[in-house]
Amino acid sequence: MALSLLVVSISFYLKVMVIAFSLGLGAMPWIIMSEILPINIKGLAGSFATLANWFFSWLVTLTANLLLDWSSGGTFTIYTAVCVFTAGFVAIWVPETKGKTLEEIQQFFR
Numbered sequence: 628m629a630l631s632l633l634v635v636s637i638s639f640y641l642k643v644m645v646i647a648f649s650l651g652l653g654a655m656p657w658i659i660m661s662e663i664l665p666i667n668i669k670g671l672a673g674s675f676a677t678l679a680n681w682f683f684s685w686l687v688t689l690t691a692n693l694l695l696d697w698s699s700g701g702t703f704t705i706y707t708a709v710c711v712f713t714a715g716f717v718a719i720w721v722p723e724t725k726g727k728t729l730e731e732i733q734q735f736f737r
Contacts, residue, residue, distance in 0.1 A: 652713060656680045662724045663732055 694702035
């Protein structure tokens with residue numbers, strides 16, 4: 628138990644969640660917008676993606692304390708399930724863009 632508590636306390640001191648989110652899921656909307664969206668809808672679609680990103684950030688912030696009051700373990704189980712779903716979604720439906728032109732990426736969606 629002492630080892631587990633030490634790991635949790637260190638993660639709070641080092642802001643591990645903030646760093647992990649910034650390196651992982653936090654950057655996902657911006658990467659997808661810059662690499663996948665066609666030029667003719669990039670402005671509108673980028674605005675919508677930014678709105679959705681900030682809306683869901685607000686929703687997590689709004690519900691975090693309510694969920695923690697309900698169940699601490701349940702809250703992080705829900706967050707874990709969302710992360711697993713997101714990783715699966717990205718692995719299945721987001722195309723690899725490394726070394727591909729915009730036209731090749733757009734062909735993937737047709």
